[in-house]
């Protein structure tokens with residue numbers, strides 16, 4: 163299989179080099195922005211339900227800590243590899259800086275297919291993973307969180323294991339925890355909510371009203387983006403997951419679609435409007451077809467490199483909100499940007515997740531929790547501020563939002579490194 167991570171890493175690094183040169187940074191400084199500060203790669207055994215001991219490969223990459231502790235999720239996926247984790251860690255350094263958070267960037271992962279593991283196996287694996295990383299994480303060192311296929315329950319297992327190892331409570335070492343374990347209200351929805359906040363901020367600058375939206379991916383990010391967008395008056399016409407998708411031209415109901423997905427195991431076949439699902443409401447659509455729909459806004463919210471040189475010429479949306487990390491390859495980005503498509507880069511578009519992780523961390527450290535309204539308001543204020551700064555820079559320098567985001571991020575990191 164092609165190494166998607168390698169491509170993502172090369173494009174993140176080439177953009178950092180290009181931006182660094184533009185900002186007049188010397189080569190050694192640019193090198194420090196590219197090379198991760200620490201790379202942890204390990205293999206660890208886990209006992210399976212049938213008694214067999216299986217070896218798993220894990221990573222935690224700590225990219226840059228100039229602005230604060232490393233911050234970033236842990237991904238469970240068969241495609242996880244060193245390059246992908248490094249690319250994602252690098253993007254986290256940029257993202258935290260763009261979002262104005264006092265964090266550096268990190269990322270972790272385990273090579274596995276969670277669909278093949280029982281709940282008990284997943285718990286043992288999560289705990290074993292923490293045994294490997296416990297020595298180099300901590301609330302002021304490196305603060306992990308959920309990513310693809312990891313969730314609050316897994317964070318609770320990980321935190322519990324970590325606290326057993328260190329012999330005291332340390333809730334701020336993990337974010338994205340369940341509420342009863344010191345999580346923050348609003349964290350689960352935060353990435354999706356943040357994406358809609360950014361979309362609205364963009365549309366108000368463009369003085370445009372957009373309606374139809376297609377969302378690829380119906381995990382935590384895609385689902386909440388679709389749900390909150392639909393609640394804010396957008397028409398979500400298509401959604402998909404790894405097994406296929408649905409097109410409902412009159413607009414689908416994400417909440418009913420999720421219920422249907424939970425029963426069937428996939429959104430495929432779930433044509434739901436209001437509280438009713440009926441085959442006559444829609445039609446099946448593949449993941450590839452979804453990306454090529456003539457919608458106003460396209461939202462890739464699943465995995466990387468899904469818009470690439472093979473399909474870039476068929477993309478019809480005028481606005482793309484990158485809710486996944488790295489959903490456009492460099493070639494596809496250049497091509498579509500050149501064509502005038504407005505692309506809100508991942509490091510800004512999906513930064514709502516890590517922003518509420520920050521709010522969770524602050525609450526955990528103080529031992530004082532805010533209401534959901536307070537959290538959502540802080541998220542909105544913070545993202546609108548981040549967006550306004552990037553937008554302003556992109557307009558005044560006549561550069562893309564992505565270029566403006568990288569310039570802003572690198573300026574801040576370098577100021578802290580010097």
Ligand code: GLU
Nearest residue numbers: 234235307308309516519
């Ligand atoms: N995994 C999410 C991301 O890629 C969240 C990271 C975090 O909250 O630390 O931004």
